[in-house]
Amino acid sequence: MPLDDYWMGKNIDVDRIWADYDQGDGYIAKVASAENYLLRLSFSGHPTELPLFDHEAVFKSVKSAFHDIKAECMAPAAYDATAPIFLYRVDRGSGIYEFLAELPGIFPFVGALAAASMWYRSAMQKDQDLDEKRWKFIATEFPRASADDRAAYLKACTTWGRRRVLQRLIKQGLYRVEISRLPIADQPDAKSATTVIIFENSGDQSSNKEME
Secondary structure (H helix, E strand, C coil), X not given: CCHHHHHCCCCCCHHHHHHHHHCCHHHHHHHHCCCCEEEEEEECXXXXXXXXXXXXXXXXXXXXXXXXXXXXXXXXXXXXXXXXXXXXXXXXXXXXXXXXXXXXXXXXXXXXXXXXXXXXXXHHHHCCHHHHHHHHHHHHHCCCCXXXXXXXXXXXXXXXXXXXXXXHHHHCCEEEEEEECCCHHHCCCHHHCCEEEEEEEECCEEEEHHHC
């Protein structure tokens, strides 16, 4: 994308954008009929008095990484059956981005994010017990998750095709990743949905909920 496209809106092919939207009814129907969970990503450094300068970069990075990690980690049939991720809400001044997606797609994505954030890929290769801990974490917190979902989550932690994108999101201030415990349709109020913290960074110290 040329610099002026991003910062000024110059030379954007609006006709193509709307044409793509008009042809996207199938995606909308797929997402609307899916069992969607809330994926909440919290970024620091978004003061209320300023615009969301990095919104397009963050949004497209999440969309791109989510798709590519899903394609890397899932069997072709499962990939085809799973709906894409869609933006649900961005809270002004909070840096909180909320997306809707299905668990089979969310698990490998957050697994890769957690691995990129915590730098424990090498530790996973040395510690055979870690896979069992991660498996138990998903089985306990998300009982509806299938064995294939859990396997994709584990696989994502050693999938680094999109590592530079994930690291850029972390560098941008990503400090917490959460998933709603129940599908969004089962939540009385999405904004106060009960979530599971997958990982949380606080300054230079990090705590990984999987490891507790």
